[in-house]
Amino acid sequence: MQDAVTLTATPHLASRVGGRGRAVARNLFPFLVMGVLWELVARSGIFPRKLFPRLEDVARAFVDLTVSGVLPHHAIETLLRLLSGFALAAIVGVTLGVLMGRTRRMEDILLPLVSILAPIPGLAYAPLFLLWFGPGEVSAIALVAFVSMFAVIFNSWTGVKAVKEIWLRSAEAMGANKHRLFWYVIFPGALPYILTGLRLGLAQAWRILVAVEMLASVPWGLGWLIFGAREFLNTDAMLAGIIVIALIGILLEKYVFQRIENYTVVRWGMMESNTR
């Protein structure tokens, strides 16, 4: 039940647009209002300009950092770290989840461990990982992988278990061997859940990564940029970094996962399209 709700509860921007031009205007309007509000507060002088920069300061910091190549470098390092951590989580998580769904023994062995480890917030493991692997790249990637793995495991496991019994039996009756059964029935059947898991996992990896970069003192990375900028009161650079983080987050959601979903499960008719 909870899973079905989670599935439908994920946000979809593009689903409610009418005419294109009007839609763009309508979507921009709230940002305009917020921008004006921000500018008003910034110019009123309640906060010192150093702490609450005007929009022009943020824009200038953004342009300067982008032109000098600092911001892209940070962003690329962060993305690489995200991808390697998440790839690890996806491979291990889907494998474990499918195994747990298919064999009783694996389920008995892994489920208790997973259910004990999963509810602990990922960041709480961070100091432990830092002690074990030392500050730097290895701890950051290991932690991102470890934390995002659980959503993948749970959803793959549920997905495999949710494959209709009757599909399995009819495939078997039609003479499918184990191999075919897995690749043509079980895997596609579980795919909507697996994709949901991957999506949740990626979102979690993304959230945790920024914090990990602050704690693990890696030389480059958006989290580190923000954290480092604090030392010098560079609020404008911090806000520029936060904007990049938001942009990457939106792009990941819209262009990675909605795409995958549309190409696979929606086309197979397993799930309704969210982008009408």
Next chain:
Amino acid sequence: MINIAQGVQNRRSVVHAVATVAAAAGLYQALAMSGVFTQALLPKLQTILYTLIAMLADGTMERHAAYTLCRVLVGFALATAVGIPLGILMARFKWAENFFLPLVSALMPIPSFSLVPLFMLWFGIGNLTTILIVFYASTFPMLFNTWTGVRAVNPLWLRAASCMGADERRIFWNVIIPGASPFIITGMRQAFLRSWIAVVGAEMIAASDWGLGWVIFDAKEFLQADVMMASLVVIGAIGFVFERLVFGSLERLTVLRWGMVRLAKG
């Protein structure tokens, strides 16, 4: 999180679960005793247990937990107070949706931790920053689920209710709210999980003197892996209790009783 109860339902599974946990603990203990890693990095189970008991006995652990819980609850309450009404507003009125949806969609992908340094500059180190981070982290799941839930209320019920002469107010309280409640409760659940994660991170970075996140990070400085592990146990236990007991019983009292969802069956 989904079907653990169901998965571990029968006796055989319980026995197996206990056996695996025991085996994992034994493995850990063997690794700790083998001396491959130093005691400081990989403390023995009894050391962790002693530390936990000692910290519980002198009240420090309770105090850390109380501070953390307090921050979570205040932030969570704020998020409920903002997220649910705003979600309902967005679902009921087109203008609210048009205005807030783009903003929410742009703000939501920003991880709450990335705001910690900024909030530290603005609000200083301590309670205000951590509470606001919790608030930020938990508002969005609440808002989105409420919004989806209200829109997902079966239009047939609405029409039936208005045919039977219910006024706006009655429809809202007796049809829409109960109809959206499974989503709202899911939202609260997700929001709580998020805030529980956020508070630990916020406490680590925007450190004050108390709090479970702070104590873990502080213990790292002194290589006290036993304190870290003990705090991890407490963090896990509190999260588990809330997820199972609080939200589980909330669900049982409301949506299950109203027949909105059935208990998951295998």
